[in-house]
Amino acid sequence: MKKIIAGVDIGNSSTEVAVAQLEEGYVKFLSQHLVKTTGIKGTTDNVKGICTALKEAAKKASISLNDIELIRLNDAVPVIGDLAMDLISETIITESSMIGHNPDTPGGAGMGIGITVLIDKLSTLEEKEQEYIVVIPKEFDYEWAAYQINKTEQNGITITGAIVQKDDGVLIHNRLTKKIPIVDEVSLIDKVPLNKLAAIEVALPGYVIRTLSNPYGLSTVFELDPDQTKQIALVAKALVGNRSAVVILTPQGELVERKIEAGRVILQGANKQELEVSINDGAESIMGIYEKLGTLQDVKGETGTNVGGMFNGLRHDLAQLTGQPAQEIMISDFLAVDAVIPTTISGAIAGELSMESGVALASMVKTDKVPIQKVASLLEEKIGINVEIGGIEADMAIRGALTTPGTRKPIVILDMGGGSTDAALMNEAGKITSIHLAGAGDMVTMLINSELALENKELAEKIKKNPLGKVLSLFHMQLEDGTILFSNTPFPPHTFGKVLIREENELTPLPNILSMEKVRDIRRSAKRRVFVTNSLRALKRVIPTGNLKHLSFVVMLGGSALDFEIPQMITEELGKYGIVAGFANIRGTEGPRNAVATGLILSSVRKEVAQ
Ligand code: ADP
Ligand code: MG
Numbered sequence: 001m002k003k004i005i006a007g008v009d010i011g012n013s014s015t016e017v018a019v020a021q022l023e024e025g026y027v028k029f030l031s032q033h034l035v036k037t038t039g040i041k042g043t044t045d046n047v048k049g050i051c052t053a054l055k056e057a058a059k060k061a062s063i064s065l066n067d068i069e070l071i072r073l074n075d076a077v078p079v080i081g082d083l084a085m086d087l088i089s090e091t092i093i094t095e096s097s098m099i100g101h102n103p104d105t106p107g108g109a110g111m112g113i114g115i116t117v118l119i120d121k122l123s124t125l126e127e128k129e130q131e132y133i134v135v136i137p138k139e140f141d142y143e144w145a146a147y148q149i150n151k152t153e154q155n156g157i158t159i160t161g162a163i164v165q166k167d168d169g170v171l172i173h174n175r176l177t178k179k180i181p182i183v184d185e186v187s188l189i190d191k192v193p194l195n196k197l198a199a200i201e202v203a204l205p206g207y208v209i210r211t212l213s214n215p216y217g218l219s220t221v222f223e224l225d226p227d228q229t230k231q232i233a234l235v236a237k238a239l240v241g242n243r244s245a246v247v248i249l250t251p252q253g254e255l256v257e258r259k260i261e262a263g264r265v266i267l268q269g270a271n272k273q274e275l276e277v278s279i280n281d282g283a284e285s286i287m288g289i290y291e292k293l294g295t296l297q298d299v300k301g302e303t304g305t306n307v308g309g310m311f312n313g314l315r316h317d318l319a320q321l322t323g324q325p326a327q328e329i330m331i332s333d334f335l336a337v338d339a340v341i342p343t344t345i346s347g348a349i350a351g352e353l354s355m356e357s358g359v360a361l362a363s364m365v366k367t368d369k370v371p372i373q374k375v376a377s378l379l380e381e382k383i384g385i386n387v388e389i390g391g392i393e394a395d396m397a398i399r400g401a402l403t404t405p406g407t408r409k410p411i412v413i414l415d416m417g418g419g420s421t422d423a424a425l426m427n428e429a430g431k432i433t434s435i436h437l438a439g440a441g442d443m444v445t446m447l448i449n450s451e452l453a454l455e456n457k458e459l460a461e462k463i464k465k466n467p468l469g470k471v472l473s474l475f476h477m478q479l480e481d482g483t484i485l486f487s488n489t490p491f492p493p494h495t496f497g498k499v500l501i502r503e504e505n506e507l508t509p510l511p512n513i514l515s516m517e518k519v520r521d522i523r524r525s526a527k528r529r530v531f532v533t534n535s536l537r538a539l540k541r542v543i544p545t546g547n548l549k550h551l552s553f554v555v556m557l558g559g560s561a562l563d564f565e566i567p568q569m570i571t572e573e574l575g576k577y578g579i580v581a582g583f584a585n586i587r588g589t590e591g592p593r594n595a596v597a598t599g600l601i602l603s604s605v606r607k608e609v610a611q
Contacts, residue, residue, distance in 0.1 A: 009074045029587060122149070128158075145172055200245070423539060
């Protein structure tokens with residue numbers, strides 16, 4: 001008897017479908033399709049995406065949707081919130097007196113120190129002993145502004161620099177009789193305090209500022225005492241690597257410092273055992289304490305701290321989502337990695353950031369109630385086809401993975417998805433041990449986004465997935481390894497001189513402040529911090545002895561196994577233990593994709609045959 005069934009794998013990122021025809025225990029795969037998961041994994045919002053994927057897969061198989069007799073869903077628990085990822089550090093809020101900025105094309109070069117004064121008040125100045133820095137909001141035309149500055153100079157008043165709101169720095173500079181450094185594109189110019197002592201520094205093209213990015217430079221300019229210098233160090237740090245900066249001193253008493261502690265993590269294990277560790281100790285200590293604890297029952301964050309806020313927020317969000325009381329929601333795993341965190345400095349005129357070190361956390365949350373049942377019911381109702389819930393995701397993945405040519409039991413899989421890294425071991429007898437760990441592709445994207453201060457997830461995702469290049473001339477591009485690529489057709493003008501992401505059919509330029517080396521370093525280290533760490537963690541757990549040397553074959557699955565670097569990094573790391581690791585080729589055609597959906601179909605066949 002013929003029967004058509006579908007396997008549906010709801011992931012954090014993707015919903016994958018496989019459609020197959022079963023005939024007397026034989027399976028013939030007809031088609032597969034992948035869509036972006038709608039809503040959070042394991043919630044009824046997923047139904048929309050599932051329907052789209054099924055329709056497309058049916059179309060590809062040239063069957064009608066109603067020909068499908070049974071849909072098998074993966075047991076999509078534990079639920080993982082995207083929300084679970086957060087960067088945690090100590091936030092120091094300095095009601096700061098000082099600000100820096102990095103426009104593309106400042107004017108002039110050098111240092112200037114003086115009292116801030118509005119451009120239309122220049123004519124009222126009389127104090128010849130005093131030096132001034134002129135502030136030029138956008139309503140003032142560059143030609144008029146230059147004229148005013150020149151005239152004031154002729155009257156014997158010294159102007160040592162200018163702060164300009166529009167991108168007019170060069171235009172004004174060209175018209176000055178006495179050249180001064182000019183910082184432009186200061187968007188929030190109305191926040192620049194007037195009648196205050198300010199310093200301005202602009203470096204020559206290709207150079208970076210030296211005085212204002214040095215705490216002792218600042219203390220010299222503003223005659224600060226050691227305590228004040230300590231407070232200002234954060235500002236100096238924020239200015240490191242900038243081509244230009246403005247720092248303004250506000251009177252004493254306006255300096256307030258407030259701290260929100262990073263906080264302590266409280267890990268709860270079996271038998272009410274509790275261990276604590278401070279976020280400030282760094283990722284290695286945190287993960288070390290976790291290992292010492294062994295089985296994790298739940299994690300809490302110290303209240304009133306950054307980490308407390310994060311875990312509470314997570315619990316609260318999931319409680320709302322599942323209709324369960326927050327205290328019943330447990331964190332079953334987490335991954336901490338060291339991260340560099342851009343911290344906004346309050347008082348910033350143009351969104352300046354200081355890079356602080358902190359810890360990024362991904363966590364996996366378990367809810368008791370199984371919301372996937374709701375998804376199944378709703379899907380059944382909507383689509384009119386029987387829906388059943390298949391086995392554990394990692395079990396299904398391993399069945400799918402075994403369709404990779406050249407593999408056999410015993411086998412270990414690493415399913416590297418968006419939210420979690422899942423691992424499973426199938427021993428010779430066919431017995432499966434599986435685990436789900438927090439932290440995967442989305443965490444890498446988050447780290448890239450944060451450490452490059454992009455504030456653009458799509459761009460971070462693109463950086464993650466593609467190599468870089470730098471267009472040197474119309475026909476030459478330098479690649480990451482230093483080699484030069486010659487192109488037969490000229491590169492588009494907007495890419496000239498830029499570091500860009502080399503997608504297959506598109507070149508996406510990156511912001512000027514990012515160098516190729518920096519982006520590459522952060523990209524690779526983010527991948528390592530998440531995936532190398534997690535693959536070791538995963539393998540140690542699924543192998544009964546915990547000894548990696550007892551293992552020989554590892555097959556990588558999931559979207560992150562498509563990455564152009566991650567599989568090699570893992571292969572290299574596991575090679576140290578004599579393990580052969582590579583990415584899967586599901587059914588000999590699908591690459592690392594579709595393992596769970598394929599496994600859902602195969603597992604149902606095995607069951608029928610057995611009956
Ligand atoms: P899930 O099972 O959690 O839905 P997937 O297996 O679909 O996850 O994997 C999603 C992850 O894979 C995302 O983090 C995505 O960025 C990443 N990914 C997808 N395609 C690629 C690619 N070509 N290169 C690198 N990463 C990729
Ligand atoms: Mg998956």
